[in-house]
Amino acid sequence: MKILSFFLILGLAFGQDDTTSKESSTKDSKPKKEEKKKTSKKNPDDIGERDVGKGVNWYSIEKEIALGKGLAQDIERSAKIVDDPVISEYVSRLGQNLVRNSDAKVPFTIKVVDSEEINAFALPGGFFFVNTGLILAADTEAEVAGVMGHEIAHIAARHGTRGATRGQIANLATIPLIFMGGWAGFGIRQAAQVMIPAGFLYFSRSFEREADMLGLQYMYKAGYDPGAFVDFFEKLQAKEKRKPGTISKIFSSHPPTDDRVTTAQSNIQSMLKERPEYVVTTSEFQDVKARLQSMHNRRKLDPQDPNRPRLRRKPGDGTTTVEDENGKKTKTDEDERPTLKRRPSDKDDK
Template identity: 60%
Template sequence: MRGNRVILTVVFSLGFFVFARQEIIAKQKNSDIENIGNRNVNARQINFMSLEKEIALGRQLAQEVERTSKLLRDQEISEYVNRLGQNIVRNSDAKVPFVIKVLESDEINAMALPGGFFYVNSGLILAANEEAELAGVMAHEIAHVAARHGTEQYSKGQLFNIASIPLIFLGGPIGYGIRQAAGFLIPLQFLQFSRGAEREADFLGLQYLYKTGYDPTAYISFFEKVQAQDKKKPGLLAKAFSTHPPTEDRITKSQKEIQELLAERQEYVLNTSEFDHIKARLTAYENAKKPAVDDLKSQRPVLKRKTSGEVDDSDESTDSPVDQDRPKLTRKQANWKRN
């Protein structure tokens, strides 16, 4: 029994060493910004799933998302977000086509499923002050797909027989590691990644943002802004990016990588007039769903009080028989004094 424990410990130790070593090698190789799109960011990574099966899995997961969520029904906004995302995809290492849609959700978040099925919450668009901030979050999610983190994490679980789940596209029931997120069921492996995967997505996402022409510091400033808002309104950060919280360590590492790897440019894209237009349109779209305040006020009953000695001329001649027969409520004057 003791011998089995020793063997198991050795296996896990070797596995940890191998994965850590692979991460270091991959990071060194993936620092070549000019070679984005021609690099294999998945080299030396364990992944038992082909790209075809990964796309099939992502399609099944996407159906579950759309079955239980509400897609934004505004063509102009949806086309803008799709165009913005596809531009980043073209400047990434992704090997699969992307399907990008907008969900009606107040949560400040985005979600990229295996195989390139990508959902952006309307709350994220409204929370961004500039197009570069929105692009930064999208670049991070695109990096998760490019690095195939979902199926890679699943494969590692299979290798060690830990948290393995029957795959949906194989017809089996969803087994271990399922979480309820925003009203839909998605296997945990495909939404919540390891610290190493999050760091790699930060690392690659910053490169994709930079290659597309945006200021990479916008990615960091957006997370810092969310953290500042969380101090004023506790709980905001718990909802925003709940599956991948922007920790201080991640922010510090990202700042260092920008300084060391991304040569400063004379000009960056920070914002566009189209983003401002889309954000205003989305705000109007959200407001249109809520009852107008004036309409609510007009529907409320209004109580009028007569002032002392005031006579209503209409009482003498216009009261209907029904009004005359109605009981009248008289209030006894309170016999107390305010101390």
């Protein structure tokens, strides 16, 4: 019995080992799961397959879109939106082409604001505005694409709601993502006449650097010359030299312009493979720019325009000719103020 028990135990032991071996063999024979493709923010070939907006964020995409929509409605009620179909359709089509070549995961609504300030600004959730002044200041379509690419990058990377989650922004409903450095910048504050404390309006420099990097990739993938992005910043530098202090205040929340130019040049060399040809500008861009210029000129000449330049005559400018009894002609000022003469005093009589 003892021997039988021994063999039974031994058999069970071997049986367990055999089962374990079979299970192990079965596991080994199962096909391995495909490893998830690694993507990089620095590789433009991975655009569309990566999540550049990942990070701690308490706002869902749906809530972000709702917030942006509410802000956009406020902007449209306050600012003057260009309703010229040629201009608005061109700018929207240019922007949507960049969006298709970006990491954005929300639909975009793009409109043009009638403002001479050089600016573009984007709201959370895909609501995007371009000032006419930006188009007039640009020499090429690629320069406009560079600015718009930067704004699209802010939305794709969800910088607004991520910044709010970090506690850097007190009230998301007052924060647009603006190329020129927040509401303290040029465009929308004047166009919409919205007064917001400047302390709540600045994005971190790391967000701005990321938007520069991603924006370069988006314009590159869309076929534009990424060097145009650098060209635009060099124009800003020239503006700063002509009128010191104007640009530096606007970019107080951004990396210094010199650094942005240097970094952009470095990113172009390290991330973007050189292509035999790029889109620099188009005849359509030139036509739209000429149309905008004509629109601005007509507004300045319109006598009904309350903002047109006015000449105000100073006292003494308007004169008339008066002929006395002897035929002598003299000029008198119609606007001349009355002259006060001192009455003779008693002392004068003495």
